[in-house]
């Protein structure tokens with residue numbers, strides 16, 4: 001699909017569709033993004049305008065097409081140990097403090113987990129600190145990570161835990177590669193003990209969180225940036241309800257809840273900004 005097939009009306013209706021389905025909010029300047037992401041799919045479907053695509057997706061039999069459009073419009077950019085310091089604060093301070101305050105079973109949510117690097121990096125730091133946590137507590141605390149994303153395709157990849165050279169190079173040091181992966185047929189496969197701690201589930205952040213349960217720590221990183229102020233506010237207010245009274249919310253380095261909700265207050269852990277329930281004292 002060339003840009004000339006994207007009428008103003010087509011682009012505007014496509015933006016409304018995408019926002020209603022995913023929360024992703026596109027600015028007027030994103031014509032090229034839509035064009036480049038949809039090009040292949042439009043050619044395969046032999047469609048020449050966004051209006052025709054939108055019409056076709058309205059049919060109840062066209063759920064696969066709708067999902068395929070959503071898949072190409074999501075940005076799955078991620079890396080291992082993204083920004084480093086949040087996971088350091090998590091492993092050195094947050095988990096020990098939860099254990100010391102008597103939590104036997106700790107639940108972590110990686111919301112919008114992409115291909116699994118965030119959840120698996122979390123599982124790796126837990127593994128690395130196992131002895132330290134065991135010393136803090138009579139028993140090994142049970143730590144479970146629930147990782148969710150909208151995209152079925154990316155979750156399939158996450159569940160497999162197999163990464164190519166480019167993906168492995170993004171943020172993983174040699175030691176961790178050696179400790180937690182096996183090289184097989186040109187790819188690196190994550191060890192079962194790191195995978196076992198993570199449960200992947202398909203979930204849209206626009207839908208209810210009540211089936212997910214309560215969490216001690218929520219990582220919601222580098223996804224709110226794609227949403228409008230109204231959607232950010234809705235998601236953050238609902239996330240506040242899923243966080244335990246002494247829990248922690250960890251956002252991406254360019255994201256903040258201020259201006260969108262008064263349910264959180266900021267706390268700094270060795271320079272890392274985290275958010276706690278506003279009523280926590």
Ligand SMILES: C[S@@+](CC[C@H](N)C(=O)[O-])C[C@H]1O[C@@H](n2cnc3c(N)ncnc32)[C@H](O)[C@@H]1O
Pocket residue numbers: 021022023024074075076077078079082111112113114115118148149150151154203204205206220221222223252
């Ligand atoms: C840029 S990645 C961030 C991955 C990871 N959190 C990180 O910081 O590296 C954004 C992810 O958000 C997911 N996403 C976008 N809209 C979503 C929604 N409404 N519900 C759930 N996931 C969504 C995308 O599929 C994508 O995998």
